[in-house]
Amino acid sequence: MKLLLSVEEAQARILALAAPLAPENIPFTDAVGRFLSKDVTALRDQPAAALSAMDGYAIRFEDLPGPWSITGEVAAGAMPSRAIGAREAMRIFTGAMLPPGADTVVVQEDVAEAGAALVLTGEGPAARGKHVRARAGDFAAGTCLLAAGARLTPGAIAAAIMAGAPAAAVGRRPRVAILTTGDELVPPGHPLGVGQIPDSNGAMLAAMLKEEAAEVGLPLHAPDDRTLIANVLRDLARHHDVIVTIGGASVGDHDHIQGALAGAGGSVDFWKVAMRPGKPLVAGTIGTAALLGLPGNPASAFVTATLFLLPLVRHLAGARAPLPLVRQAPLAAPLAAGGERRDYLRARLDADGLTPFASQDSGQTVPLAAANALVIREPRAPARAPLESADYIAIA
Numbered sequence: 001m002k003l004l005l006s007v008e009e010a011q012a013r014i015l016a017l018a019a020p021l022a023p024e025n026i027p028f029t030d031a032v033g034r035f036l037s038k039d040v041t042a043l044r045d046q047p048a049a050a051l052s053a054m055d056g057y058a059i060r061f062e063d064l065p066g067p068w069s070i071t072g073e074v075a076a077g078a079m080p081s082r083a084i085g086a087r088e089a090m091r092i093f094t095g096a097m098l099p100p101g102a103d104t105v106v107v108q109e110d111v112a113e114a115g116a117a118l119v120l121t122g123e124g125p126a127a128r129g130k131h132v133r134a135r136a137g138d139f140a141a142g143t144c145l146l147a148a149g150a151r152l153t154p155g156a157i158a159a160a161i162m163a164g165a166p167a168a169a170v171g172r173r174p175r176v177a178i179l180t181t182g183d184e185l186v187p188p189g190h191p192l193g194v195g196q197i198p199d200s201n202g203a204m205l206a207a208m209l210k211e212e213a214a215e216v217g218l219p220l221h222a223p224d225d226r227t228l229i230a231n232v233l234r235d236l237a238r239h240h241d242v243i244v245t246i247g248g249a250s251v252g253d254h255d256h257i258q259g260a261l262a263g264a265g266g267s268v269d270f271w272k273v274a275m276r277p278g279k280p281l282v283a284g285t286i287g288t289a290a291l292l293g294l295p296g297n298p299a300s301a302f303v304t305a306t307l308f309l310l311p312l313v314r315h316l317a318g319a320r321a322p323l324p325l326v327r328q329a330p331l332a333a334p335l336a337a338g339g340e341r342r343d344y345l346r347a348r349l350d351a352d353g354l355t356p357f358a359s360q361d362s363g364q365t366v367p368l369a370a371a372n373a374l375v376i377r378e379p380r381a382p383a384r385a386p387l388e389s390a391d392y393i394a395i396a
Helices: 007-015 154-162 201-210 226-237 257-263 298-316 366-370
Strands: 023-026 056-059 068-074 088-092 104-107 111-114 117-120 144-146 168-171 175-181 220-222 242-246 267-271 282-286 289-294 326-330 342-350 353-356 373-377 389-394
Touching: 007 267, 007 282, 007 298, 056 068, 144 154, 175 201, 175 226, 201 242, 201 298, 220 226, 226 242, 226 257, 226 282, 226 289, 242 298, 257 267, 257 282, 257 289, 289 298, 298 342, 298 366, 326 353, 342 366, 342 389, 353 373
Parallel strands: 068 088, 175 220, 175 242, 242 289
Antiparallel strands: 023 168, 056 088, 056 104, 068 117, 111 117, 267 282, 282 289, 326 389, 342 353, 342 373, 373 389
């Protein structure tokens, strides 16, 4: 086994730990953020007939500039009472079906009624079909509107419903357990003893997962006791699809995740990735659950969760493209040469470009709070000047 995997190798092996979960049908009102388990194919034309896009009068374009005789009216949701013929017009409202024979709508601001006649007072429509929504102008029956694995946004939900889908066919939400470890950690808001620090990582990961298609329980905590951690892991594996631990991922005297995983009957797929921060990452399985052991420093936990945990959750939920999107932007400040591992640098992206922070200490939370981007610096990359392009991942 390679001691240090590349980020891409680690991502591929983590996604291979478990297959996407079984699909389910749910109401569209509950479906935002979920991933489609099958294509959405239109069952109908939209619109199903030519409709007026404005309030006005349905006419034949060839009869311009009028005048016309008014033969009735049609409202949205109603069938036209008759067809229109030469030099005839029918009052029509937005969303109403065009009567047979009509091909254009003249807006009400461009005409006036003179007794039973309609006369043009403005410029009128410039072309045949003006102010008309053509049949199937949005989509036609049989069109694949949304591909399996697509994330359901509010707009996508509207399209799926308009296509005739009765419910959302989506992947089940993975059940995720968060377990922080370490004798030095104290729950948020509790008094601190000597050498103790508040346990910020559990709440941070829960917040990161809040916008994902996942069921996340309250973060749990275990002290540095290998047997106790093994018992907790064994119990969590019975009820969860993903277990993410924070801290204890290395192999020091007080790093117990690998040993506890073995003690619980699980196995390690790999540990250690050629990246900074976040080198000591454990990936494995216990029962049917995938396990990720993240390092304990806040920036390390955040970066590894961004690159590995969130993609795993999206993969299990059925995402077609679960990995974070890598973008490019110009640098607003110099970027020093790279080292032996790939760096993910906390940075700020604004109108001037990307500015990596001076301090990249993985234990600091203030730079993490200020960052909205992770600048990617490849191993042994040359120094770069302002205005040169850099790869980055957007973060909240």
